[in-house]
Amino acid sequence: MIMNIKLQKDVLKDQNVAATYNRNLFHQHKTLVINLMSSPGAGKTTLLEQTVKALKDELQIAVIEGDLATERDAERLRALGVKTVQINTVGGCHLDARMIAKKLPLFELDEIDILFIENIGNLVCPSGYDLGQHYKVVILSTPEGNDKIPKYPVMFRRTDITVINKVDLLPYVTFDLDEARKDLETINPEAQLKAVSAQTGEGLEDWITWIKDVYKTCSENR
Amino acid sequence: MIMNIKLQKDVLKDQNVAATYNRNLFHQHKTLVINLMSSPGAGKTTLLEQTVKALKDELQIAVIEGDLATERDAERLRALGVKTVQINTVGGCHLDARMIAKKLPLFELDEIDILFIENIGNLVCPSGYDLGQHYKVVILSTPEGNDKIPKYPVMFRRTDITVINKVDLLPYVTFDLDEARKDLETINPEAQLKAVSAQTGEGLEDWITWIKDVYKTCSENR
Numbered sequence: 088m089i090m091n092i093k094l095q096k097d098v099l100k101d102q103n104v105a106a107t108y109n110r111n112l113f114h115q116h117k118t119l120v121i122n123l124m125s126s127p128g129a130g131k132t133t134l135l136e137q138t139v140k141a142l143k144d145e146l147q148i149a150v151i152e153g154d155l156a157t158e159r160d161a162e163r164l165r166a167l168g169v170k171t172v173q174i175n176t177v178g179g180c181h182l183d184a185r186m187i188a189k190k191l192p193l194f195e196l197d198e199i200d201i202l203f204i205e206n207i208g209n210l211v212c213p214s215g216y217d218l219g220q221h222y223k224v225v226i227l228s229t230p231e232g233n234d235k236i237p238k239y240p241v242m243f244r245r246t247d248i249t250v251i252n253k254v255d256l257l258p259y260v261t262f263d264l265d266e267a268r269k270d271l272e273t274i275n276p277e278a279q280l281k282a283v284s285a286q287t288g289e290g291l292e293d294w295i296t297w298i299k300d301v302y303k304t305c306s307e308n309r
Numbered sequence: 310m311i312m313n314i315k316l317q318k319d320v321l322k323d324q325n326v327a328a329t330y331n332r333n334l335f336h337q338h339k340t341l342v343i344n345l346m347s348s349p350g351a352g353k354t355t356l357l358e359q360t361v362k363a364l365k366d367e368l369q370i371a372v373i374e375g376d377l378a379t380e381r382d383a384e385r386l387r388a389l390g391v392k393t394v395q396i397n398t399v400g401g402c403h404l405d406a407r408m409i410a411k412k413l414p415l416f417e418l419d420e421i422d423i424l425f426i427e428n429i430g431n432l433v434c435p436s437g438y439d440l441g442q443h444y445k446v447v448i449l450s451t452p453e454g455n456d457k458i459p460k461y462p463v464m465f466r467r468t469d470i471t472v473i474n475k476v477d478l479l480p481y482v483t484f485d486l487d488e489a490r491k492d493l494e495t496i497n498p499e500a501q502l503k504a505v506s507a508q509t510g511e512g513l514e515d516w517i518t519w520i521k522d523v524y525k526t527c528s529e530n531r
Binding site: 126127128129154155156157159160178179180207208209210211212215228230231232234235237238239240241253255256259260 | 349377378433434437457461463477478
């Protein structure tokens with residue numbers, strides 16, 4: 088049993104208290120936590136499937152799936168043999184730290200190296216909620232257009248990594264990768280940009296290397 | 310001057326009061342109002358550009374553009390000679406009826422046949438806010454995947470028309486139009502589905518005919 092029931096009740100009163108609580112728990116159990124955010128259909132689940140396939144032989148992975156409805160995405164991850172817990176928010180437009188805190192007793196955190204949290208598909212609301220994660224990643228897919236970076240600046244300002252997904256569609260859509268780079272640098276000079284296709288595998292090596300590197304750094308620092 | 314200042318103040322206290330106020334104003338001035346919603350990058354502005362081009366010789370069109378930041382979309386519409394007012398919500402994830410009510414004095418509603426409101430790119434929050442519009446339209450683009458209909462049921466349940474956009478990308482993405490039709494029928498049997506490409510013009514006739522028909526019906530009933 089990981090959690091203390093009394094503590095859990097207190098924690099659930101407040102989003103910020105819950106975020107700190109989650110963060111401490113992740114630190115204590117040496118679990119790296121990555122919060123994946125994007126518009127609906129940008130490819131979070133497909134990127135996650137590819138990431139799990141690339142990492143699961145050397146690291147223990149677990150997933151929390153956020154969706155308004157259905158267990159479809161959770162089933163896709165479970166099919167890869169990964170412990171996955173679904174959160175259905177019904178009408179809710181984002182995950183918050185209390186929802187995550189409530190689900191943590193379902194995991195054996197001590198045995199989990201990396202926990203991915205797939206947020207609700209929404210380029211606005213999730214950016215405002217600290218889940219206690221180590222890294223926030225936003226995925227922007229090429230068919231959405233590169234104007235999304237200046238048009239949704241809050242999300243891109245608050246995330247550590249921007250993954251440009253669906254680069255295999257570049258010949259068929261209007262997306263300027265150089266302009267995206269430039270806009271991101273203006274809005275968030277600290278952010279890293281990675282261009283991938285979760286469908287074809289293009290560019291995934293760079294993304295996987297980044298995860299392994301931050302996992303290594305995090306586990307050394309704990 | 311369309312609005313009474315005192316009334317405006319009262320109206321702005323409450324979202325539902327503002328929606329009713331807007332609705333009455335649209336009715337009184339014989340303006341058909343269509344609220345366009347979608348994920349970021351599904352093609353609302355491009356569809357709107359094509360719609361304006363097809364209708365502007367016979368009908369007076371105006372636009373309210375909702376975005377977190379920038380006037381980019383408003384400028385695209387203004388370039389077509391259409392009166393366009395931008396609302397920047399900064400961090401706000403949807404438009405509400407009060408924001409619309411505040412902007413209505415900027416229009417000569419008597420001279421406007423159709424007012425399009427382009428909502429914030431967000432498949433969750435805008436669905437819960439009545440702006441006083443006659444019709445709610447949701448645009449789903451093929452790269453997002455047809456699983457968005459069951460996964461974001463609230464939006465699809467509350468909209469009159471679902472426009473499937475970017476059908477020109479069907480050969481390159483995983484999207485099943487028949488399954489989308491079936492899912493929509495389950496969630497909202499009253500909804501109509503229109504498949505288009507705002508980029509190539511495919512299927513736009515059906516969309517334009519629908520607008521002309523509802524404009525005719527609305528203007529006859531007023």
